[in-house]
Amino acid sequence: MVHHARNPRSPYVVDIRELGRRPGSLLPVHRTVRAPQGVGLDVIGVQAGDELTLELRMESVVEGVLVSGTVSGPVVGECSRCLDPIQDVVEVEVVELFAYPDSATSETTDEDEVSRLTGGTIDLEPLVRDGVVLALPVAPLCREDCAGLCVDCGQRWDDLPPEHQHSTIDPRWAALAQYATSTGSDADVPKTKES
Ligand SMILES: [Zn+2]
Ligand SMILES: [Zn+2]
Structure with a gap:
């Protein structure tokens, strides 16, 4: 042997x-x-x-x-x-x-x-x-077009409605939005002319 x-x-x-x-x-x-x-x-x-x-x-x-x-x-x-x-x-x-x-x-x-x-x-x-x-793939995917996760709430995009969004406004824009509301300047926005 x-x-x-x-x-x-x-x-x-x-x-x-x-x-x-x-x-x-x-x-x-x-x-x-x-x-x-x-x-x-x-x-x-x-x-x-x-x-x-x-x-x-x-x-x-x-x-x-x-x-x-x-x-x-x-x-x-x-x-x-x-x-x-x-x-x-x-x-x-x-x-x-x-x-x-x-x-x-x-x-x-x-x-x-x-x-x-x-x-x-x-x-x-x-x-x-x-x-x-x-x-093996270095970055494996569950599906080729996996949409991933919402960066704000961490939920899967596949489980969320298409209109899903978070109403967190950048603080710099928040001040502007408040100003616009208080002066009613929305009314000054020119309307789009449609026939
Ligand atoms: Zn996935
Ligand atoms: Zn979210």
Whole structure:
């Protein structure tokens, strides 16, 4: 038995020894896995423990193993305009080359720019995490045209009548309004002539 540093029982770890190094050989990976902590942004993300669906394929290429396919799952968050809860699904295309340590790609690429294959397994968790995080909106909306909140009372515009307004008058105008009322100057306002 060969022991690897990675937890071989993690559902994100794929044993690729059966794939072999012959370019062109394929290994499909269809799995449902539980999301770890922290797959997402502050405002929207996958809840830890929720199910992510991996529809991936491992392809043996000259340089290493090319992993591609889709990751999908439920996300929850908060509308950035009206703060209503959002429930949605994310589906993201992922592609990543896990290069053999002795390959040209590995030797000509910076340490942190390429995933390296060590041992006979691939850990998909960083790929899944990064893919989902990059696909999420920084400012999620409950609807494309969410009207947000009234800045004065904080209520949702969707719940307010269209004529909703607050009669708070700027103090500088309030004095003027009072003056206009006391002098009856409203009467001096020229009327619009209509035929
Ligand atoms: Zn909203
Ligand atoms: Zn209001």
